[in-house]
Amino acid sequence: MEQRYATNPAQIPGMTTEELRAQYLVPELFVPGEIRVVYTHHDRIVLGGVVPAGAELSLPGYPEIRSDFFLEHREVGIVNVGGTGTVTADGEVYTLVKGACLYLGRGIREVVFADADAGAQFYLFSAPAHTSYPAALVSPGEGTVRELGDQLTSNRRTLNQYIHENGVKSCQIVMGVTELHPGSMWNTMPAHTHDRRTECYLYFDVPEDSRVIHLLGERDETRHLVVADRQAIISPSWSLHSGVGTAAYSFIWAMAGENQSFDDMDPAPVTDLR
Numbered sequence: 001m002e003q004r005y006a007t008n009p010a011q012i013p014g015m016t017t018e019e020l021r022a023q024y025l026v027p028e029l030f031v032p033g034e035i036r037v038v039y040t041h042h043d044r045i046v047l048g049g050v051v052p053a054g055a056e057l058s059l060p061g062y063p064e065i066r067s068d069f070f071l072e073h074r075e076v077g078i079v080n081v082g083g084t085g086t087v088t089a090d091g092e093v094y095t096l097v098k099g100a101c102l103y104l105g106r107g108i109r110e111v112v113f114a115d116a117d118a119g120a121q122f123y124l125f126s127a128p129a130h131t132s133y134p135a136a137l138v139s140p141g142e143g144t145v146r147e148l149g150d151q152l153t154s155n156r157r158t159l160n161q162y163i164h165e166n167g168v169k170s171c172q173i174v175m176g177v178t179e180l181h182p183g184s185m186w187n188t189m190p191a192h193t194h195d196r197r198t199e200c201y202l203y204f205d206v207p208e209d210s211r212v213i214h215l216l217g218e219r220d221e222t223r224h225l226v227v228a229d230r231q232a233i234i235s236p237s238w239s240l241h242s243g244v245g246t247a248a249y250s251f252i253w254a255m256a257g258e259n260q261s262f263d264d265m266d267p268a269p270v271t272d273l274r
């Protein structure tokens with residue numbers, strides 16, 4: 001399991017592009033036939049990518065988390081960004097079409113990923129959990145839907161909240177998917193921070209010849225990362241997180257930390273950005 005230690009905003013001004021990418025970009029989570037996981041010490045989140053590629057892949061209990069099985073002390077949100085696939089949790093089979101979200105709580109011993117048709121690609125966001133909430137599957141578009149932004153400011157988008165205070169219950173995880181409308185490129189602008197939670201984005205459905213320019217850092221000391229399809233970003237609590245694509249795209253956002261209030265944001269007005 002790759003380890004990413006926690007960082008401090010004072011490190012940002014001295015970092016090269018390569019150093020920024022090494023800390024905050026997760027470039028290759030989706031590898032055929034593999035389960036890849038990255039552990040960030042920001043709120044002890046584990047990000048993962050699972051590509052069964054015709055096989056059955058079982059989630060192991062990694063030595064780094066000193067647990068007999070992965071969900072012994074954790075919970076996980078899973079979104080499929082590929083073809084239809086199945087997740088079997090202690091014998092219960094869940095079928096996830098593209099965009100569906102599955103929550104699995106603390107205590108589930110065995111989690112097995114497989115294709116239903118072909119080409120399933122599961123994204124995992126896991127955080128420490130103090131208790132067990134029931135497993136729940138949400139179909140795409142069946143969470144709490146919010147229409148945000150405006151075509152005039154190139155940020156018209158549909159935000160789907162899946163795991164959240166008024167939806168699927170969890171200990172810490174808040175998770176959903178935002179889809180940019182055709183012709184809209186900006187996400188999360190005006191930007192914000194939430195010093196109480198770490199947030200990670202997984203950009204997907206980014207066309208092969210397009211990129212998302214993702215902004216990070218404090219509002220008066222921003223930097224950018226150039227992000228390709230199915231690459232993830234770790235955004236510490238002190239960092240804003242916003243992006244503009246060279247074409248429309250979607251992204252999975254997921255958070256863990258002090259509270260689960262989606263609207264608990266510290267706004268970063270455009271005119272404050274440097």
Ligand SMILES: O=C(O)C(=O)C[C@H](O)C(=O)CO
Nearest residue numbers: 157159178187188189199253
């Ligand atoms: O499109 C958006 O705006 C988002 O999806 C924002 C993220 O959900 C977020 O940053 C929540 O804190």
Ligand SMILES: [Zn+2]
Nearest residue numbers: 192194199241
């Ligand atoms: Zn946010």
